[in-house]
Amino acid sequence: MSEANFISQLREGDQSAYKELVKQFGNKVHNTVIGILQNEEDAEDITQEVFIEVFRSVHGFKGESTLSTWIYRISVVKSLEFLRKKKRKKRFAVVQSLFGMESVLPALDKPHFYHPGVQLENKELSAILFTAIDQLAETQKTAFVLHKVEGLSYAEIADIMKTSVPSVESLMFRAKQNLQKLLADYYNKHEK
Amino acid sequence: MEPTKNHIQQTMESLDGMAQATANPFLFDKVMNRMRNVEQGQLVKPATLRVAFAIAVIVIGVNVFSLLHFNSNSSARQSNAFQREYFSYITNF
Numbered sequence: 001m002s003e004a005n006f007i008s009q010l011r012e013g014d015q016s017a018y019k020e021l022v023k024q025f026g027n028k029v030h031n032t033v034i035g036i037l038q039n040e041e042d043a044e045d046i047t048q049e050v051f052i053e054v055f056r057s058v059h060g061f062k063g064e065s066t067l068s069t070w071i072y073r074i075s076v077v078k079s080l081e082f083l084r085k086k087k088r089k090k091r092f093a094v095v096q097s098l099f100g101m102e103s104v105l106p107a108l109d110k111p112h113f114y115h116p117g118v119q120l121e122n123k124e125l126s127a128i129l130f131t132a133i134d135q136l137a138e139t140q141k142t143a144f145v146l147h148k149v150e151g152l153s154y155a156e157i158a159d160i161m162k163t164s165v166p167s168v169e170s171l172m173f174r175a176k177q178n179l180q181k182l183l184a185d186y187y188n189k190h191e192k
Numbered sequence: 193m194e195p196t197k198n199h200i201q202q203t204m205e206s207l208d209g210m211a212q213a214t215a216n217p218f219l220f221d222k223v224m225n226r227m228r229n230v231e232q233g234q235l236v237k238p239a240t241l242r243v244a245f246a247i248a249v250i251v252i253g254v255n256v257f258s259l260l261h262f263n264s265n266s267s268a269r270q271s272n273a274f275q276r277e278y279f280s281y282i283t284n285f
Binding site for chain 2: 018019022023026027028029030031034035043044047048051052055115116117118119122125126128129132148149150176179180183184187188191
């Protein structure tokens with residue numbers, strides 16, 4: 001079946017097409033979202049939200065990009081929105097604790113995130129890397145996760161982020177540089 | 193210095209060859225359930241709005257009524273009291 005036919009089935013609200021879409025993209029969306037959010041429960045919740053958004057807005061999908069690119073874009077946007085909301089809530093909690101409204105103690109260290117797909121021997125090192133990834137700027141983090149966690153090419157990432165391939169290359173270069181700096185700080189602290 | 197460089201290199205390469213995280217096997221059912229719940233929530237909303245609007249109309253109505261009724265009564269009472277106080281001799285005649 002061609003993509004155009006599949007999209008028209010989705011637009012008609014065909015349940016079997018919905019099911020097929022979740023089957024085709026469920027793992028891709030979940031893997032991307034979990035890479036950005038670094039939390040299993042939050043990722044499950046946002047993965048569901050991504051598909052709800054896809055089903056609701058498929059009528060407005062103009063076909064300017066592929067279905068895959070469009071779904072990845074929604075996944076990234078939803079994940080980043082969630083992270084921003086979470087950060088705002090954290091800031092508000094800190095302000096509340098300053099005024100003694102609530103006894104919220106900010107966590108000293110974020111708990112390590114263990115990606116379920118990482119090889120066992122790399123588990124601890126990847127957890128350290130994920131902590132560093134979490135400190136990158138949004139665009140660098142998105143490009144890095146899409147490339148290293150989801151395994152997309154620079155061209156695919158450029159489509160998803162609505163930018164050019166050289167821009168993605170530059171984002172990846174800066175992301176790697178920043179990660180190396182963050183890891184150097186981490187190891188210098190922990191080796192002393 | 194060297195061990196740190198090695199550590200960094202190893203850490204940077206720790207995601208190589210990783211597998212994809214798999215979604216919940218009941219993802220489709222969960223999504224459909226959530227969509228149904230959202231739709232039900234949307235259906236409830238206009239009804240809630242209607243009730244809220246009706247309550248607002250009643251509250252405003254009661255306010256307007258009490259304002260007009262008690263205001264006119266109180267001004268009549270005031271003028272009666274004024275008459276009794278200062279012009280009582282007129283009625284005494």
